Each structure stands twice: as C-alpha cells, then as structure tokens.
Amino acid sequence: MACRWPLNSLKSTAAVAAPELASQLAPQLDCQHCGACCSAFRVSFYWAEADVFGLPEEMIERVTPLYSCMAGTNASAPRCVALTGTLGEGVSCSIYAQRPSPCREVQTGDAQCLRARSLKGLDVLTPLPGLRDAAARS
Numbered sequence: 001m002a003c004r005w006p007l008n009s010l011k012s013t014a015a016v017a018a019p020e021l022a023s024q025l026a027p028q029l030d031c032q033h034c035g036a037c038c039s040a041f042r043v044s045f046y047w048a049e050a051d052v053f054g055l056p057e058e059m060i061e062r063v064t065p066l067y068s069c070m071a072g073t074n075a076s077a078p079r080c081v082a083l084t085g086t087l088g089e090g091v092s093c094s095i096y097a098q099r100p101s102p103c104r105e106v107q108t109g110d111a112q113c114l115r116a117r118s119l120k121g122l123d124v125l126t127p128l129p130g131l132r133d134a135a136a137r138s
C-alpha cells in the first residue's frame with residue numbers, strides 16, 4: 001500500500017524515514033489491520049479543509065482560530081472518531097474519501113507510521129495475519 005486505507009495518513013511533525021527503508025517495510029504493513037496512526041497523534045489541519053473535503057461537522061474539533069482536528073484525536077488517548085474496528089486487527093476509515101490532508105500524507109513504513117505503530121505496541125516486523133496463518137500451518 002502506498003498510503004493507508006487501503007492506505008492512509010497523518011501528522012506532519014516527524015521526518016520521513018529514508019524512502020528505501022519505507023519501501024522495504026511497506027509490503028510488511030497493512031493499514032487495514034493496523035490503524036495506529038489514527039490513534040496515536042492529534043490529526044490537525046487548516047480549518048478550511050473541512051469545507052474543501054466535506055468533513056462531517058460532528059467529527060471536527062476546533063483547536064485554534066486557524067486549526068481544527070479530527071474529533072477524538074485531541075485527547076491523552078487519541079482515537080479518531082472516524083476510525084472503525086479494532087486496532088491491530090481490522091480497521092477502516094468511515095470517511096476515507098473526505099479525510100483531511102494529514103491522513104493523506106502518512107505512508108506505510110515512513111517515520112510517522114513506524115512511530116505510531118511503536119506507540120501502539122505494533123511491531124513493524126509483525127507478520128500480517130495471512131502470513132502468520134501460513135507459518136502456523138507449515
């Protein structure tokens with residue numbers, strides 16, 4: 001996946017890992033079995049994006065006069081209200097087509113992705129469920 005849900009996003013604070021490292025790790029990561037970056041940081045964006053992307057008003061929280069965030073992510077234990085499912089098992093974004101810019105920026109295997117997975121206790125080298133099943137059968 002290039003970007004989560006079937007790839008997704010976030011947060012623009014961390015430096016991006018070396019592209020070659022990200023590309024090597026990406027095949028081992030599956031956003032639809034993860035969701036860490038929707039549950040690890042505040043997902044903030046310029047307030048006008050809400051209108052541009054048609055974000056549901058009830059899913060937005062105003063942070064400052066210039067910035068808003070996805071509701072649920074401005075908390076000590078963040079979790080975006082648009083995230084459905086169980087972290088690390090099966091998740092999806094209920095507003096994928098309308099997600100804000102931070103959610104379009106994170107790439108599987110980049111620094112932000114790896115930091116989120118680390119924060120949520122998801123090892124980047126944990127095999128995907130299909131691979132675990134195959135290993136168990138062998």
Ligand code: SF4
Pocket residue numbers: 003004005007008009029030031032034035036037038106107108109112113114116117
């Ligand atoms: S932390 Fe990485 S693997 Fe997990 S959903 Fe985000 S981009 Fe995908």
Ligand code: SF4
Pocket residue numbers: 005008009037038043070080081082083084092093094095096099100103
């Ligand atoms: S809007 Fe979607 S992609 Fe963005 S943080 Fe929320 S659940 Fe994740």
